[in-house]
Amino acid sequence: MNIAHGIRNHGKPFFSLEFFPPKDVAQWPEFEQTVTRLKVLDPLYASVTYGAGGATQDNTLAITGRIQALGIETMAHVTCVGATRARIDAFLRELGSVGVHNVLALRGDPPRGQALDLHLSDFRHAIDLVRFVRQNYPGMGVAVAGYPAPHPESPSFREDRAHTLAKVRAGADFVVTQLFFDVREYFDLVERLRDKGVDVPIVPGVLPVQSLDSIRRLLAMCGANIPGKLYLALEEAHQRGGVQAVREMGLTFAVEQMRQLIDGGAPGIHLYTLNKADMCLQIAEASRAFMRG
Numbered sequence: 387m388n389i390a391h392g393i394r395n396h397g398k399p400f401f402s403l404e405f406f407p408p409k410d411v412a413q414w415p416e417f418e419q420t421v422t423r424l425k426v427l428d429p430l431y432a433s434v435t436y437g438a439g440g441a442t443q444d445n446t447l448a449i450t451g452r453i454q455a456l457g458i459e460t461m462a463h464v465t466c467v468g469a470t471r472a473r474i475d476a477f478l479r480e481l482g483s484v485g486v487h488n489v490l491a492l493r494g495d496p497p498r499g500q501a502l503d504l505h506l507s508d509f510r511h512a513i514d515l516v517r518f519v520r521q522n523y524p525g526m527g528v529a530v531a532g533y534p535a536p537h538p539e540s541p542s543f544r545e546d547r548a549h550t551l552a553k554v555r556a557g558a559d560f561v562v563t564q565l566f567f568d569v570r571e572y573f574d575l576v577e578r579l580r581d582k583g584v585d586v587p588i589v590p591g592v593l594p595v596q597s598l599d600s601i602r603r604l605l606a607m608c609g610a611n612i613p614g615k616l617y618l619a620l621e622e623a624h625q626r627g628g629v630q631a632v633r634e635m636g637l638t639f640a641v642e643q644m645r646q647l648i649d650g651g652a653p654g655i656h657l658y659t660l661n662k663a664d665m666c667l668q669i670a671e672a673s674r675a676f677m678r679g
């Protein structure tokens with residue numbers, strides 16, 4: 387299935403689920419149990435992240451194929467920074483052979499501590515990968531990343547939105563957003579792109595906060611904003627009741643955020659699962675009224 391067509395034809399709010407491939411093969415059976423438990427969310431699709439440094443690309447391929455075989459339409463993330471055309475081509479061909487026909491085309495980041503020398507790379511930006519896939523794999527569905535708060539390297543909102551627009555015009559079928567906590571950032575992104583004539587689905591990425599440590603790590607990595615009020619409330623919860631209190635607050639916040647997104651016209655919710663089933667199941671239960679249409 388072309389996922390973008392699936393989104394357009396679905397007609398009611400949906401969940402999609404993002405997983406990362408466990409590095410250790412010994413963890414795969416447990417991981418598959420997690421995915422199987424999450425099938426009750428009836429996800430429209432799942433997506434599997436891709437290690438920019440090369441460490442987990444084989445795992446992405448294997449795990450993407452395994453989730454597809456579990457009966458969930460699956461999209462592989464593909465990063466192009468530092469990759470040759472031949473390597474990307476081989477990866478895309480292998481995806482086809484395990485039944486995967488959708489990719490999230492990303493630039494990726496250089497390994498920590500290394501600078502990006504774009505001039506040495508076959509691909510400079512995600513848009514180059516979108517063009518490559520479109521040209522060489524015309525039957526493949528292509529999504530791209532969008533940023534409610536601009537990407538950390540962008541000098542302005544305007545420039546960042548313009549690059550997202552260019553990726554769509556180059557042939558992307560839909561957009562999946564970076565995590566965010568302020569729904570106004572998402573609606574602003576949607577409005578700017580719609581004003582420019584973009585009509586592809588723009589799926590908001592929601593991260594349920596599971597602990598202070600994990601949110602600190604993720605925010606440091608991706609450059610998303612967290613409202614000061616929310617951060618202070620999470621810290622206060624942590625002091626009062628530790629990880630459990632933070633989880634409860636994270637769950638309540640995520641469900642309210644999702645409600646506002648769906649009420650405001652978002653087509654569905656892309657859940658950053660962090661490979662943990664319990665929180666996602668609780669969220670699905672608490673959001674049943676507005677997610678089941």
Ligand code: FAD
Nearest residue numbers: 435436438463492493494511512531537539540546549564
């Ligand atoms: P691009 O679209 O190329 O943008 C990168 C920067 O360059 C932005 O500042 C943009 O505004 C600017 N830019 C874009 N085009 C041009 C141009 N033509 N000229 C000048 N500037 C330009 N990383 C991983 O390693 N593995 C993953 O699996 C992964 N999954 C992700 C999933 C989602 C939903 C998101 C939002 C991000 C994910 N990332 C992943 C992180 C992503 O790789 C980084 O955010 C990366 O820094 C940018 O990738 P991009 O595809 O947005 O790049």
